[in-house]
Amino acid sequence: MFTGIVQGIAPLVAVDEKPNFRTHIIEMPDDLLSGLELGASVSHNGCCLTVTAIAGNRVSFDLIKETLRLTNLGELAAGDVVNIERAAKFSDEIGGHLMSGHIIGTAEIAKIYTSENNRQIWLRMPNVDLMKYILHKGFIGIDGISLTIGEVINNRFCVHLIPETVQRTTLGKKRLGDKVNIEIDPQTQAVVDTVERVLASREAAIAEDVVSVPKV
Missing domain, CATH: 2.40.30.20 (Elongation Factor Tu (Ef-tu); domain 3)
Structure with a gap:
């Protein structure tokens, strides 16, 4: 962990x-x-x-x-x-969010905006199905860095980097087109998958009831 x-x-x-x-x-x-x-x-x-x-x-x-x-x-x-x-120890401070180190895929750096003491990176997810786990203000792991998700538009999302992150990690040297590893917050993934299963089960039950209603 x-x-x-x-x-x-x-x-x-x-x-x-x-x-x-x-x-x-x-x-x-x-x-x-x-x-x-x-x-x-x-x-x-x-x-x-x-x-x-x-x-x-x-x-x-x-x-x-x-x-x-x-x-x-x-x-x-x-x-x-x-x-x-x-790997974290039980006594360690959790300054970011709990991560398993299990990468689900990569994203491509699509845009980089740099201003004084700020950097905004936009990433493109090639696997659109994974965007359901990427939520505004949610957690995400990018090349092992715990970050908060900014805006989300279609198959793109952005993150904001403070100078410390730019200096201490490899993200400060990334360029357009570079690929970064993505880990989805497991709690977010569990909630989204559970809601999908519940809704699918309800829809299937409703459809079955409709089919079983006798015709007059």
Whole structure:
């Protein structure tokens, strides 16, 4: 479990490429190495990955086919950087919102508006069906960053970034057309899916009643 508060950025120093499989080796910031063990969970651009090897401050993670399909991690090369967050502990402050590290897909950066001390990013969701989970003032995870959703129009939505977010994360270096990982707030998803199931059940019951009414 994660909080969406990025703890640092880490350079990808090596990539071992295999068919439908990758191993990423990152240079973990020194202040995030304490207590790190094999099997631990670390968020990379919002995607929960498992530590498979530790050699000093170089830490390895395996990416399987499903991870490469759903996230932007398969497009990274040595020299790129990723947002990093260690798994949350029960005593940690939840400064963002609870996140699982399970990415549902990517969104494309469509527009960037920059003004003094402010940045607004508009994102386009290629999967229109997922827009039902994106609600004005709701929570969303973008490359592992907990953000509040701004305006929502058709298959686009925007987020507003403070200078701290721009400086501490990779979002400050994103350009038009770049892809970012998206995690939907699980509570929002549960509510929307439950309401849909209830309404579908009621509609089916009404339709069945209409069919069963005897004709005079």
